[in-house]
Amino acid sequence: MHDASAPAADAIDLNQVALALSDALDLVGVEVVQHGKRVALLAAGVARGLGLPEDDVSDLFLAALLHDCGVSSTRVHQHLVGELDWDGTPEHCDVGARLLSTFGPFRRVSEIVRLHHTRWDAPARTAADPATARLANVVFLADRVDAFLLTRRGEDPLLAREPVRRSIGELGGTYFSEEVVDAFQKVAVAEAYWLSLEPHHVERAILRECARARPRPGPPAVLRQLAVLFAHVVDAKSPFTAEHSARVARLAALLGRLSGLPAETCEKLEVAGLLHDLGKLRVPDEILEKPAPLDEAEFAAVERHAFETYQILSRIPSLADVAEWAGMHHEGLRSTGYPFRRLAEEIPVPARLLAIADVFQALVQRRPYRDPLPPADVLGQLRRFVEAGQLDGEGVKLVEANFVACWEAATGRAGGFATLRVM
Numbered sequence: 001m002h003d004a005s006a007p008a009a010d011a012i013d014l015n016q017v018a019l020a021l022s023d024a025l026d027l028v029g030v031e032v033v034q035h036g037k038r039v040a041l042l043a044a045g046v047a048r049g050l051g052l053p054e055d056d057v058s059d060l061f062l063a064a065l066l067h068d069c070g071v072s073s074t075r076v077h078q079h080l081v082g083e084l085d086w087d088g089t090p091e092h093c094d095v096g097a098r099l100l101s102t103f104g105p106f107r108r109v110s111e112i113v114r115l116h117h118t119r120w121d122a123p124a125r126t127a128a129d130p131a132t133a134r135l136a137n138v139v140f141l142a143d144r145v146d147a148f149l150l151t152r153r154g155e156d157p158l159l160a161r162e163p164v165r166r167s168i169g170e171l172g173g174t175y176f177s178e179e180v181v182d183a184f185q186k187v188a189v190a191e192a193y194w195l196s197l198e199p200h201h202v203e204r205a206i207l208r209e210c211a212r213a214r215p216r217p218g219p220p221a222v223l224r225q226l227a228v229l230f231a232h233v234v235d236a237k238s239p240f241t242a243e244h245s246a247r248v249a250r251l252a253a254l255l256g257r258l259s260g261l262p263a264e265t266c267e268k269l270e271v272a273g274l275l276h277d278l279g280k281l282r283v284p285d286e287i288l289e290k291p292a293p294l295d296e297a298e299f300a301a302v303e304r305h306a307f308e309t310y311q312i313l314s315r316i317p318s319l320a321d322v323a324e325w326a327g328m329h330h331e332g333l334r335s336t337g338y339p340f341r342r343l344a345e346e347i348p349v350p351a352r353l354l355a356i357a358d359v360f361q362a363l364v365q366r367r368p369y370r371d372p373l374p375p376a377d378v379l380g381q382l383r384r385f386v387e388a389g390q391l392d393g394e395g396v397k398l399v400e401a402n403f404v405a406c407w408e409a410a411t412g413r414a415g416g417f418a419t420l421r422v423m
């Protein structure tokens with residue numbers, strides 16, 4: 001057994017990071033939680049039924065955990081788990097594969113994700129490497145098993161077992177290879193296979209599976225690469241938030257440097273910026289895109305995102321600081337923010353800077369209920385937030401003194417502020 005919880009010195013354990021990020025992806029289902037994890041467990045079982053080598057099982061497990069990383073829209077997710085052949089299906093395979101292919105160690109995982117809705121009898125499948133195509137077919141089958149199970153939600157999974165086995169059996173030779181279906185039928189006899197999918201068993205089953213997986217230590221730099229990848233997933237959720245995380249990260253790191261924070265802290269601050277809104281994946285699209293003030297229930301759905309982010313990042317012990325800062329990006333300084341209701345002295349400088357970067361960037365973006373703010377109005381707003389005890393005054397002074405650079409970091413556009421008086 002490999003000990004996935006003890007990577008060497010400063011190495012990052014990619015399995016652990018992937019698991020945390022799958023927590024984020026699982027939020028997209030809103031009420032359909034843990035989809036990625038159930039698919040990973042179902043797929044790993046089939047892989048063992050096929051007698052695949054451990055390396056293949058590990059790649060498959062990771063691909064299954066991350067298979068829906070091309071989906072950040074709650075609407076799209078509903079179609080995908082609800083329909084066998086939805087018209088929009090190929091897009092999320094391509095988007096997910098493209099994202100994962102940007103990260104070297106996940107190349108094969110990316111290829112599996114690209115093919116994870118390709119029927120076994122489709123010509124496209126034959127163009128792929130046969131071993132990888134087979135792994136993708138396993139993910140496809142596992143995904144459909146979970147979709148069938150979701151139609152029988154609330155029922156004892158042991159009662160769903162036979163109907164699901166029959167439904168999958170009917171798709172052998174067309175959607176799925178006969179060999180993969182046979183392996184599934186073999187492992188699907190066992191009660192434990194189904195019971196481990198129940199919400200209170202999933203986490204432990206996943207940790208067991210992770211402990212068996214091939215260790216994937218990576219240098220600390222991979223963390224930033226993975227954070228960039230996931231910032232894309234979050235920012236793709238709505239056209240209104242395009243590039244939000246990436247730009248918050250850039251501005252937060254700039255503010256860190258301007259504050260004289262050590263380089264290592266600035267790097268972590270950038271990662272916190274990239275990942276601060278991971279929890280937003282759970283907010284239904286209709287709420288994020290509502291062109292009017294939110295009602296109480298809608299605000300509650302939005303407000304929880306900071307805590308969700310904190311929980312996801314807390315899974316990675318080496319990211320304790322990042323989890324803390326990212327989780328606090330909506331804290332005020334007088335116990336008026338959320339979700340922890342901290343007081344000023346309980347909020348470290350990097351978290352304060354991140355909060356400023358978040359507000360700044362949001363103000364310069366279009367929102368469904370307002371236009372982007374011009375530079376002078378951005379400063380006015382930031383100052384009002386300082387007066388109200390919501391943002392840190394020292395940090396906002398830094399913004400004032402370096403406004404052009406901050407504007408460029410937040411918008412990606414050069415300023416042209418010849419006539420702007422910022423002080």
Ligand SMILES: [Fe+2]
Pocket residue numbers: 035039067068080143
């Ligand atoms: Fe899926």
Ligand SMILES: [Fe+2]
Pocket residue numbers: 276277305306329330358
């Ligand atoms: Fe946020």
Ligand SMILES: [Fe+2]
Pocket residue numbers: 244248276277358
């Ligand atoms: Fe944000």
